[in-house]
Structures are given as C-alpha cells and as structure tokens.
Amino acid sequence: MIRFIIQLILVVLLSYLAQFFMPWWGAMIAAALATIMVYSKGFSSFLAGFIGLGGLWFILAQRLDSANQSLLSSKVAALLGLGSSMQLIVVTALIGALIGGFSSLTGSLFVSMLKKEKKSNSPYH
Amino acid sequence: MKTFKFVLSLLITLALGYALSIKLGSAPPLGNFLAPAIGFWQNGETSDTQISEHLDLEGLTDNVSVTYDKRLFPHIFAKNNHDLYFAQGYITAKDRLWQMEFQTHAAAGRLSEIVGDKALDYDKTARRKGMVFAAENAIKAMQAEPEIMEVVNAYKEGINAYIRALSQGELPFEYKLLGYKPEPWTNLKTTLLLKYMANDLSFGEKDLQNTNALALLGRETFDLLYPDMDTPLDPIVSKPGEWNFEPILKDSVAPQQTAELITNKLVPEPTIFNGSNNWAVAGSKTKSGHTMLSSDPHLGLSLPSLWYTIQLSAPGVNVMGASLPGSPNVIIGFNDSIAWGVTNAQRDLVDWYKIIFKDDTHNEYKLDGTWVKTQKKIEEIKVAGGEPVYDTVLYTHFGPVMFDDSFHPSSEKKYYALRWIAHDPSLEAYAFYKLNRAKNHSNYMAALDYYSAPAQNFAFASAQGDIAIRIQGKYPNKGFEEGKFLLDGSTTEHDWTFIPFEQNIMCKNPERGFIASANQYPADSTYPYYITARSYESYRNRRINNQLRAMDSIEVTDLMGLQNDNYNLKAAESLPYFISVVDTLPLNKKEKNALTVLKNWDFYNNINSKGASYYEAWWDTLYRLSWDELIASKVAMGRPTAYNTIKLLKDNPYLKLFDLEGTTAKENGYDIITKSFKDMATVMDKRLQDTTITMSWQDYKQTYVKHLLRLKPFGRYNIPIGGNHNIVNATSENHGPSWRMVVELDPNGVKAYGVYPGGQSGNPGSARYDDMIDDWAAGKYFDLFLMASPDAEPNQTLAKQILAPKQ
Known part of the structure; x- marks a missing residue:
C-alpha cells in the first residue's frame, strides 16, 4: 500500500514537472518513469498512473476552468457535442488517466521483464 | 511471456x-x-x-x-x-x-x-x-x-x-x-x-451577368431592368455645371453585341450589402459651432471583429480610431485637427476580356492581329491531410484567365481574362500613413493622392472648420457602356486608361452645410465621365440627406441617433401602394390580420415592431416572385435593385418577366403582389401558432455575429438590434455597421465616440471577446480618448x- 502511495505521488510529481519543459506526452514518460523508479505489480502500477495523471489533469483543468468561469470550456463543450464544462473536464481527466495508466503499466512491465532476465542469468537459480 | x-x-x-x-x-x-x-x-x-x-x-x-x-x-x-x-x-x-x-x-x-x-x-x-x-x-x-x-x-x-x-x-x-x-x-x-x-469592396460587378441578360432578354427589357442610373438622384456631390476641368473623353464604344452566353459557373461575389454611411456637418449647423463627422462601414459581422481600436502617438503623429489587424496605421479615425471616414464608392472596377488562344497548349493568344506569348503561373495549393493540388493560371496582357478548361468550365471552350483595379501597383498604406498625420484640408488632399483602390468616399472634417468629401480611387476612363459587358480580348482597343485624380468627384464646404455618402450614385448628371456600377443604394442616402437638411443646432447625440435610425424609407414608399393592390380583395382571416398589422405600422424597423416583420416577409417573397426567371436561370443574370423593382411594379405592371414560371395563367405585377401577400400571410400565420418565437422584428430578423470559422458556439445570436438593408441602421441578419464613430472637432480638444460589434480581444476565452456587442446593439458609444500622454486619463x-x- 505504501509502495502504491509513493508511486502515485511520484506519478503526480514527475508529470507535473514534465509539463514545464516537455510536450504533452512528457506526462507519459513521467508516469512510466515513476513505476520504473518505484516498482510494483502491473495492476497496481496501472492504477497509480491512472489515478495519478487522471487526478492531476482533473485538478489542473478544473482550476483553470474555474478561474475562467467556464467561459471557454462551455463553448468548447458545445463544439465537441458535450453537455457541460464538467463533462469536458472529465473527458480531459479520463484521457490523462488512460495514458497515465498504460504508461505506468508499461514501466512496471519493463522492470519485471528485466527482473526475469536477471533471474535467468543468476547462478543461484 | x-x-x-x-x-x-x-x-x-x-x-x-x-x-x-x-x-x-x-x-x-x-x-x-x-x-x-x-x-x-x-x-x-x-x-x-x-x-x-x-x-x-x-x-x-x-x-x-x-x-x-x-x-x-x-x-x-x-x-x-x-x-x-x-x-x-x-x-x-x-x-x-x-x-x-x-x-x-x-x-x-x-x-x-x-x-x-x-x-x-x-x-x-x-x-x-x-x-x-x-x-x-x-x-x-x-x-x-x-x-x-x-x-x-x-x-x-x-x-x-x-x-x-x-x-x-x-x-x-x-x-x-x-x-x-x-x-x-x-x-x-x-x-x-x-x-x-x-x-x-471592389470586386462587385455584373459584366458577365449583363452579357447574358442582354443576350437573353433583348435590349429593351435589359435597359428597363438594369439602367445605369435607376435612382432618384440625391448624389454625393451635386454641383451642376461647375465641373471646371477639361475632361479626356473617349469616343463612344458600342458594346460587344455578340449573342454570347456565358455558361461557366461564376464565382461568388461580395454581397451587395457591403456599403456604409458617412457624413460631416459644418459648424454652421452644430450647436457648438464645431464641425462633426460620423462614419459607419457596413460589412459582414464576424468574430474576432474586423476592427481594432488603437491610439498611435509618436513625434509628428497622434491619431486614434479603427485599425485593421494585419495593416499598420489607423484606417478610420481622427487626430486633434481632422477626422475622416470612408464608405465604399460604387463603381465598375472589374472588366472581363474574351481571350482567343491559338491552340490547346494555351501558349499563345491573339492580340492586335499577332500571336502573343502567355505567361503561365503554376499554383501549388497545399492541402491539410492530402496531396498538394496544382493549378496552372494563364496570365495575359489584361490579367489572369479566370475561367478555362480546368476551372468552372462550360460545355464549350471559353476563356475569360480578368482586369481588376486591385492588380495595379498602389500605395494605400502610404495614403493612410499621411492621412493619420494630416492637419488640414490640403494635407488630406495630398494624402489621398496616394490612394488607388478599393475606391472609397472619404468624408473629412477639420477643427479649422472645413468639411469635404472626395470620391477617391483610380477609375478607368470609360466610353458609354464600355466594360458594362464582356469585352473583346483580341485587341488593345479597350485597355484601361484613367481619369486624372484631380478630375475625380469631390467637393469642399458645400452651401448646404454638410457632406454625406451612402453608396448612392456619386455625382449630378453633368459630371462629364461615364459612370456605371453593379448597383447603387437609393434609400439610406435620401433618408440621411433629408434628416441632415432638416437638422440644426446639431449635437453629437443627434448624429448617434441618425446612425441608429431605423426608419424604413423603402417601406414608406412602397407599402401604401402594395396595400392598395390587395385592400379591395376578398381576404380570409389570416390575411385580414396581416393587413391590419401592416396598416398600423409606423415604418420603423425597431426591435419590437411586428409590422416590420410582416413587411420584410412580404417584400422578400415579392422580390423572389418578381424575378423568379432570373433567379432560376441556368446562366447567371443580375437582379434588379429594390428601388427599380418597386418602380417597375408601379409603372410597368405588365412587364413580361412578372409572369410566373411554371403556371398556365399569365400573371402581371398586380397578381404577384397579391400572390406574395397571400403566401406571406400563410407563412406568418404559421409562425403565429408557434409559441416559441414572437412576431417581433428582432426575433424575425435574428441578427447574429459569427466566428470566422462559423463555429456556432463561438458566435452571438439573436442580438436585439433593429434596422435592415436600405435603412440607415443597416443591420441585417449577419451584416451591418462594423464600426460606428462620431467625432466633434473641438479646437480645444477633440471629442470622439466609437463602438463595434465585438471586443478588443480575439480570444474566445476572454470576456473581452464580444463585450461591446450589447452596447453596439443598444446604440451606445464609448469615449475614444485621444490622450496627450500616457498619464492623461488616470481615471x-x-x-x-x-x-x-x-x-
């Protein structure tokens, strides 16, 4: 559980920092990096990335939107056929969650693949 | 695994x-x-x-x-x-x-x-x-x-x-x-x-439509439908007999009387409602004794707005007004000494020439008896998400060939080259630069000497007390009807030569104490040069001139009122006649109701007016029925103006064209007035049953300002504003005063007011994107502070x- 929480915090922290000097997909690298740095099993990693990046994007979008009093998001929502600004925030968060989840999963599976290789090379096995 | x-x-x-x-x-x-x-x-x-x-x-x-x-x-x-x-x-x-x-x-x-x-x-x-x-x-x-x-x-x-x-x-x-x-x-x-x-502003023309109309309708009907001057003359400049110059007149040239039909699909034209109002009043007519100037250009209403308000100050210049994003200087504005405003000058500035190529390679074309080489320009058009498209454009002595085998071709091989004033080298930016710095009438005249196209009516007022107007542009000097139809492109006989600038139409300090223009016929009939245009406006100018003639002790608010004037002169001149045609007929209930609304109407297209909705619905139906053959025609033909349509319905009710297509009966002007009335009454009655909309002019007209990409959520809809085409407040559905300005040239400090249907920010995520629209609709103005220094207006x-x- 603690490992999961550390992972989660790391995903949020790294992807928050990445956005200042990388394109939007910097968040994907950050989420993968987080689970490489602190490994846990696949599903738990997926969840850390999913909740971490999804939550981060939700909060960021929601804060920007509230400062703008939903002036722009209501128009964009209508343009994309969505019912409200909140739906647009949720869609944004969902996309963040999906890419976060899969990036973290990929990071975790990368580590476990290396571990396996290490194990097979081990003389004690 | x-x-x-x-x-x-x-x-x-x-x-x-x-x-x-x-x-x-x-x-x-x-x-x-x-x-x-x-x-x-x-x-x-x-x-x-x-x-x-x-x-x-x-x-x-x-x-x-x-x-x-x-x-x-x-x-x-x-x-x-x-x-x-x-x-x-x-x-x-x-x-x-x-x-x-x-x-x-x-x-x-x-x-x-x-x-x-x-x-x-x-x-x-x-x-x-x-x-x-x-x-x-x-x-x-x-x-x-x-x-x-x-x-x-x-x-x-x-x-x-x-x-x-x-x-x-x-x-x-x-x-x-x-x-x-x-x-x-x-x-x-x-x-x-x-x-x-x-x-x-200057691509409005109907040479090709005219050519078709002449071929299909014959000379007599053509002249009835499309006279050069179909308007009750209240021109921009009237000084009969006082055009004191030696004109360079061309011999009359007969139009090319081929029975040629131009079957190419023609390109969309700018709307005929691109127009504007401007006027200036002398100190003798104002309460303060200062000259005043008003200007409101009528264009398509879009967001981000076409105009951007700005003050520009540096040694030698301190000017404020409306600028066009993408071009330096102020385009319509004022400084501490002068103010100026523009309206479009209606004039034929486009000609078409029929080109004869030697063969299918289009390498050479016939000119004055010899074969001349064509210039070919290959245009590469990049396409998002696709391969580039290449289009070869042929350039001739006259200009580019617009229509050929690869662009809007007709069944036969036909080539039409375009001559357009905007192709000529010109220095408009320099004219505005100098106008921004002008201190008096002679500076204004010197600045306009650099102005060629699009031709504009430049209204002028100065703090020294002068008012003036100059219809400035580079105008081809035409013989009678030359360029009104397709021209022969195998000869240089119809090459453009130009009217000298000093012989353009202009006047300074006329006796009546004001100058004004609203896209009407520019001069009295003694102006020596031949003038033609796609169309002239015949209502706004007379309303403006009548009001200005009657006004005295004018204040700024009077001029703002005039810019927002909703009086429908066209209705006042036509509705009583239309009513007289249907009044004695047996009518059903919904028709009686429509007639009652119309009879009680005061001819103002105000937002709450119901009569305006009924009149405009009737007029639109009647206009369509009047010219149904022209509208449905497979080859493009122009449509007569509103003024001429009403005149023909009154004076020439048995005109053959009034007969409706697709009916066995033989209809005349009276019949189509009646039919359009009944059709209108049915449509309006249906609307009356719909509880979600009212019959008010605002709801009927539904003025909107659209985003440049036509993204619906980024525009503004059903804006509460009156007016319409042919009304001084020329706001129709998606067209109207794109900038309104009134300036009082007080020598002790100019006072100016302006507004436009948009906001300074182009960002749809800003509250400033469209924050002036409601004020614009309500006829409100904002102060345009011509600051002397950055700290001049701390409040x-x-x-x-x-x-x-x-x-």
Missing part, C-alpha cells in the same frame, strides 16, 4: 500517444488540445485582464509606453516611427494574431492548408483572381517609398517579436483547435490584408505597460 506483456503494453501506450497526436476526422489533435498545461484550458482568461507591466522586446530602439483604458483600447506612445509601428504590430498580434493570419491565408488562397480540401474551390478562386499577384505589385510600389517601407517593416518585426515568444500554451485558441502554428509575418501578408479588403486607465528594448 513477460517480454510479450511488456511489448503489448508498450504498443498500446504508443498507439494511444499516436492517436492523441493526430487529427481524427474534424477533431483537433486531442493531446495538445486537452492537456491542461498546454491545451485550450490555457486560453481561458481570468476575469481581471492580466497585462504585464514590463516586456523586453528584441528589435525596439527605445522604450514604448502603452496605456490600456477600461475598454482595453491601447494608447501607444513611442519616441520614433519605427518603435510606434513595431508596437502596433506587437500589440495587435497579442490580441488578434490568429485572425490576422487566417485572413491573409484566405486572401492568398491558402485555406486548404488549414481546413483541407473543402476550401479548394475558394483557394483556386483567390489565386485565379490574382490576389498574390496584386499584393506583390503593391509591395513593388512601396519599395520606391522608403518612408512607408520603414513603417511596414517595423510592423512586421513587431508581429514577429510576438510570434517568436509564443509557447505552445500561449498559442491562440484556433491554432490549437485546427492543429497548426503561425508562420513568420511578412510584408506580403500586410499587403494581402489590404487586398482582402479590396476583394470585399480611465486599466493598466500601463512599458515595452523596452532587449539589452
């Missing part, structure tokens, strides 16, 4: 990343668009507009001070010309970059690059019109004038300083939506912007900013 899992997960992740990086259908690339740190969320502005106090900009030579007033109008104070126009470019780009670039892309025929192949026909049209050719010619002319080149170069540098510093997050919203980026600004773009306006100041040279 673990390797397989990793690879699978990696592939899914990469696929997601890829899918979010590309455009899927019409959706933007979602990664860039939605990621909160760089996506559209960043374009939402906070309610208190953030303005940096200090910016270091590479390219400035000295500090520039910018004061933003409460309306976000920037007042720029620079220490030299270079820095002034650099700052104008920078500040305008900050608020309007996307629009500036989009409009120049449109002018250059490059929209397919952004929106894909649905814009191909639009792009080919722009290129075949020679828009870039025209802009390049304008640049060549400017290069001979170092003073204006400095201005244009500095303006460009300012825009580029803004573009260079843009991060992905700061990109204007529309770039993110469409998934592209701004390119560096160029002088070509600046000149293209002016050609974009020229296209809107009106929202923020101050220093632009400093980067060390």
